[in-house]
């Protein structure tokens with residue numbers, strides 16, 4: 611069961627006109643909310659980011675916060691599986707093809723839920739391989755746009771090398787990865803680039819920062835150079851589906867000891883415990899670190 615423009619229906623019956631600007635221009639924004647045991651994780655934060663993305667690209671938000679929440683709950687409850695990735699996107703809508711933004715059209719809203727695939731325990735224990743690339747994406751990476759061609763082509767670089775992520779550098783500085791944020795650890799201090807137009811403000815990134823603060827783990831949000839990443843003791847990638855995952859090789863060279871480090875071990879545990887706490891609290895309550 612998926613949701614399209616006001617209706618719940620089987621995915622086979624969901625149809626979008628070919629002139630939808632999402633199809634023609636990639637003109638839309640999206641979100642992916644992880645759901646554990648039918649409890650959406652950080653739903654309000656995801657909805658706040660959606661609202662921001664819509665505002666930045668000047669697409670009228672078709673629903674209020676409460677309506678979005680209800681739609682997510684209904685979709686979650688309609689699935690036969692417990693852990694879900696709820697994907698939703700809003701495109702500008704259907705109009706005659708013209709670059710300039712059309713006025714007075716209805717946005718297209720599509721939502722679906724798939725089984726959530728998080729890293730298997732064996733990958734968490736062993737750590738992942740990553741490849742680096744130059745970040746050639748546009749300069750509004752803070753918008754969660756459905757125009758993901760740059761991210762897809764950059765992800766393919768690591769996919770072809772059998773690696774889990776592509777870590778991106780722009781002008782000698784770390785930005786993020788093709789579908790995750792990146793943290794490093796050196797001498798026990800965690801560091802990650804600050805939020806800017808060059809990275810997506812990750813919801814998992816925020817959770818990691820909050821958990822670090824709540825547990826007295828030193829963390830700096832500052833520019834991180836490519837040399838620092840290559841010389842780091844630990845490198846992690848974070849996202850709603852990868853959660854917190856250690857990177858143990860970069861371009862084939864070991865990161866630190868070549869094994870997931872102690873700070874990663876600590877943060878991974880904190881993250882799992884935090885998830886448990888959220889699940890226990892139930893789906894209508896906000897939980898802080």
Ligand SMILES: Cc1ncc(COP(=O)(O)O)c(C=O)c1O
Pocket residue numbers: 642761786787788789790791809810811812813814815848849850851
């Ligand atoms: C480019 C990019 N950066 C970072 C993230 C991590 O964001 P979040 O933690 O909200 O999933 C994603 C997630 O899809 C992403 O696509």
